[in-house]
Amino acid sequence: MQVIIDLLPVILFFIAYKKAGIFVATSVAIISTLVLMLIVWIKRGKIDKMLMINGAVITVLGGITLLLHDKTYIMWKPTVIYWIGALALLFSRYVFQNNLIARMLGKIIEPPANVWDKLNLCWVLFLIGLGSLNLYVAFHYTEENWVNFKLFGTTSLMFVFIISQVFVLKDYWIEHTPPA
Known part of the structure; x- marks a missing residue:
């Protein structure tokens, strides 16, 4: 089950890409990762380091992607x-x-x-x-x-x-x- 949860932002990115392209998919990946982090924090009271790193990287690189449209x-x-x-x-x-x-x-x-x-x-x-x-x-x-x-x-x-x-x-x- 944990593997599916960890893959959820990637799966949502893939679906969004097929429906609306790379920039919408990037937005979906950022939002779904941040929502996943919030859910994990609410349930466990802490966020795993790898999820935290992934959240930071997707937010920064995804944000630059959206900002520069690149x-x-x-x-x-x-x-x-x-x-x-x-x-x-x-x-x-x-x-x-x-x-x-x-x-x-x-x-x-x-x-x-x-x-x-x-x-x-x-x-x-x-x-x-x-x-x-x-x-x-x-x-x-x-x-x-x-x-x-x-x-x-x-x-x-x-x-x-x-x-x-x-x-x-x-x-x-x-x-x-x-x-x-």
Whole structure:
């Protein structure tokens, strides 16, 4: 369910794009992200850092897109988010000695420390690659191809990447026994 909630602004962007074009879609993405942040804040009393970063980036780059009537800025948005994520993983691990991947997945898998570092590096490289691929599609294909890639391409690549990790990490899965 959380994945659908996280994808909601992208899905709404896609629908708005198909109905009314890139600038209306950008407005819808900004508004839906801000509404999602408000709902999360009302329900939980706090907003996740990634949602906060995404909200800031979509508001700034989407706002510039609308202000200048130039789609280039909204096309940069996914890349900026992916590269911020990659930087966060790198800085967290090598500057603060805190592996964010281990913090997120530590309750379900227990690999050795070197596997955590490899997993972290895999995510860094994947996010850098995904951001670069977004720019390639944005500036070498049509706007419509980019919009389709934004929803279907990146979501599919993310899904395949995560599933491949499940297979690689299956030996480290923590078995939870249900209460009697």
